[in-house]
Amino acid sequence: xxxxxxxxxxxxxxxxxxxxxxxxxxxxxxxxxxxxxxxxxxxxxxxxxxxxxxxxxxxxxxxxxxxxxxxxxxxxxxxxxxxxxxxxxxxxxxxxxxxx
Numbered sequence: 383x384x385x386x387x388x389x390x391x392x393x394x395x396x397x398x399x400x401x402x403x404x405x406x407x408x409x410x411x412x413x414x415x416x417x418x419x420x421x422x423x424x425x426x427x428x429x430x431x432x433x434x435x436x437x438x439x440x441x442x443x444x445x446x447x448x449x450x451x452x453x454x455x456x457x458x459x460x461x462x463x464x465x466x467x468x469x470x471x472x473x474x475x476x477x478x479x480x481x482x
Contacts, residue, residue, distance in 0.1 A: 389416035389424055398445020399423040399436035406459050407452050410434075413442060 395413035401423075403410045412425030412434075422433040440448065 389418045389422075391416045395426060396442055397423075398440050398442050398449065399425060399434060400438040400440075400445070400448070401434040401436045407456055409437070409452070411445060411449050411452070413445075414439070 392415055395415055397414040398411055399414045400409045400411040402408065412423075412427040414423045415426045416424035416430075418424075418433065422435050423439075424430060424433060428434075439445075
């Protein structure tokens with residue numbers, strides 16, 4: 383283990399970290415169980431060996447609330463995308479029948 387990967391541990395976690403991700407809502411999050419000297423975090427949901435560079439650290443309770451709001455937003459986004467997709471499939475079906 384390199385010096386940069388040694389980390390200060392938190393048990394129980396007191397912080398929630400949020401880091402960039404490529405899918406909507408473009409971030410993931412987890413309770414922080416360790417922080418490296420370079421600012422990367424280890425979370426309880428991903429475990430040791432998985433380091434993330436957070437763009438936001440919040441007290442655990444605030445982070446849990448924000449996480450719930452983000453998951454609700456993700457659910458709403460998925461439903462909206464599914465509705466738009468169904469509408470466009472219907473429009474395409476009225477224009478052309480594609481063999482199965």
